[in-house]
Amino acid sequence: MDAQNNAVDDLKKDFAGSVLTEGDAEFDNARQLWNAMIDRRPTVIARCRGVADVIQAVRFAESRGMPVAIRGGGHNVAGHAACDAGVMIDLSGMRAVHVDPARRIAVVEGGATWADVDREAQAFGLATPGGLISETGVGGLTLSGGFGYLRGRHGMSIDNLLAADVVTADGRLVRASADENSDLLWALKGGGGNFGVVVRFEFALHKVGPEVLFIAPIYYLDNGPGPIRAWRDYVAQHDEELAMICEFSTVPEDDEFPREAWGKKVFALVGVALGDAEEAEKLARPLRELGPLVTDFSGRMAYADIQRLFDAQTPFGEMRCYWKARYLTNLPDEMIDLAMENAVNAPSPNTISSLWNMGRGVRAVPAGDTAFGDRSMRWMYSADGVWADAADDAANIAWARESWSRAEPFAQQGRAYLNFPGHGEDGSLTRDTFGDGYDRLQKIKAKYDPGNMFRFNQNIAPAD
Numbered sequence: 001m002d003a004q005n006n007a008v009d010d011l012k013k014d015f016a017g018s019v020l021t022e023g024d025a026e027f028d029n030a031r032q033l034w035n036a037m038i039d040r041r042p043t044v045i046a047r048c049r050g051v052a053d054v055i056q057a058v059r060f061a062e063s064r065g066m067p068v069a070i071r072g073g074g075h076n077v078a079g080h081a082a083c084d085a086g087v088m089i090d091l092s093g094m095r096a097v098h099v100d101p102a103r104r105i106a107v108v109e110g111g112a113t114w115a116d117v118d119r120e121a122q123a124f125g126l127a128t129p130g131g132l133i134s135e136t137g138v139g140g141l142t143l144s145g146g147f148g149y150l151r152g153r154h155g156m157s158i159d160n161l162l163a164a165d166v167v168t169a170d171g172r173l174v175r176a177s178a179d180e181n182s183d184l185l186w187a188l189k190g191g192g193g194n195f196g197v198v199v200r201f202e203f204a205l206h207k208v209g210p211e212v213l214f215i216a217p218i219y220y221l222d223n224g225p226g227p228i229r230a231w232r233d234y235v236a237q238h239d240e241e242l243a244m245i246c247e248f249s250t251v252p253e254d255d256e257f258p259r260e261a262w263g264k265k266v267f268a269l270v271g272v273a274l275g276d277a278e279e280a281e282k283l284a285r286p287l288r289e290l291g292p293l294v295t296d297f298s299g300r301m302a303y304a305d306i307q308r309l310f311d312a313q314t315p316f317g318e319m320r321c322y323w324k325a326r327y328l329t330n331l332p333d334e335m336i337d338l339a340m341e342n343a344v345n346a347p348s349p350n351t352i353s354s355l356w357n358m359g360r361g362v363r364a365v366p367a368g369d370t371a372f373g374d375r376s377m378r379w380m381y382s383a384d385g386v387w388a389d390a391a392d393d394a395a396n397i398a399w400a401r402e403s404w405s406r407a408e409p410f411a412q413q414g415r416a417y418l419n420f421p422g423h424g425e426d427g428s429l430t431r432d433t434f435g436d437g438y439d440r441l442q443k444i445k446a447k448y449d450p451g452n453m454f455r456f457n458q459n460i461a462p463a464d
């Protein structure tokens, strides 16, 4: 114990951030993640303030043969950002974003959230594809793909990743770009947190808004699949302009909704239409007239505000969660019926589930260009169990797993979205998802992390 205390004291020397161990006042707060089910106790939490801290923490772990968990925004549902018996490198103190409006590039620190990026980029009417809410971390979301409202036109987050600075397992700072260590840049585009701590991301920016049209008509599930079928056919014809989700949920007791709808199962057709007001309105109109509405939240608003709309629905550290998503080759009527049936059977009123069209921007990138791999899937289905009480764990996890399994007949070669990986318990999911790219990833893993220091993720075993 003394040796360990001495080593931790060494780590604290010159550390600009803070080094926390069991018993420190901030320790429990620092190990808390978004999913309230996750309760892990790292040996040390290194709350880094800069690259030098990250290097020091990695070297500390390396010298003691300890594994490292990396915390970006802390939103990974599997809880990969914390570990038992290891070093948790917490990047939440590294959130600076610098935008170069002339070159349309954002340089983003490894612990930033999408709110941080939107805030800086939108000051110049610019944005890069993130997710659908603002509080998720840029780090985790980007490294496994990144699906947001802009994917139809601008692809996934990884498709906009120009370069990254990474602290690798030997404590070196390595630049990954098209010209330097391009193998590493390729691997970061979908290969997750396997290769080191990304301290800086560089993203391409695009002109977005600031005001855009938010599309959100809500329909009763009881009225049947008609609106979803019509939506499916419509977005297939407009898959550059409209990258949307059909989200199933239960109406909360909230005055924003008509009282007669409280507690009813519904689905929302949610997306963003860019472009000028008249064109966007014309594009969205047919989706808002598909049957009797519960309500319609559509309207023009600032892009950054849309990104924040769902933040309150998913508060940090309060709910228990198990989410699992898979890609679908197609969306036949039978899959729509199944998604509706699953939604009806969800044991918790907080649970959501969703169908996502991929959009042209996602499909535009050839399979070999990124570690993410094949882009031929047209759709994604996600079963997102959310509940409050530990006594309900088994029923809710079983629902999500079963909903996911029942979609198998429509699935794309057993591939899953690795940012919604259940609790990460199914190791074969990673291999099946990477498919042909897995061998190459193993070689790159062996080059940058031969001892598998970074193993709390969708783990890629280093090649022998």
Ligand SMILES: Cc1cc2nc3c(=O)[nH]c(=O)nc-3n(C[C@H](O)[C@H](O)[C@H](O)COP(=O)(O)OP(=O)(O)OC[C@H]3O[C@@H](n4cnc5c(N)ncnc54)[C@H](O)[C@@H]3O)c2cc1C
Binding pocket: 034, 069, 070, 071, 072, 073, 074, 075, 076, 077, 079, 080, 081, 082, 091, 110, 111, 130, 131, 132, 133, 135, 136, 137, 138, 139, 140, 141, 142, 143, 145, 146, 147, 148, 192, 193, 194, 196, 197, 198, 199, 314, 419, 420, 456, 457
């Ligand atoms: C409420 C909610 C909404 C979501 N919405 C979307 C969405 O719209 N679109 C979408 O695509 N996904 C979405 N996700 C999934 C999200 O992409 C993943 O949960 C992702 O892992 C979150 O990233 P994070 O940095 O917050 O996670 P963390 O839990 O902090 O990190 C997860 C893992 O990512 C890696 N990692 C994180 N940062 C770094 C870094 N700087 N360097 C190296 N590795 C790093 C590590 O392996 C880490 O264990 C959502 C999740 C939640 C909970």
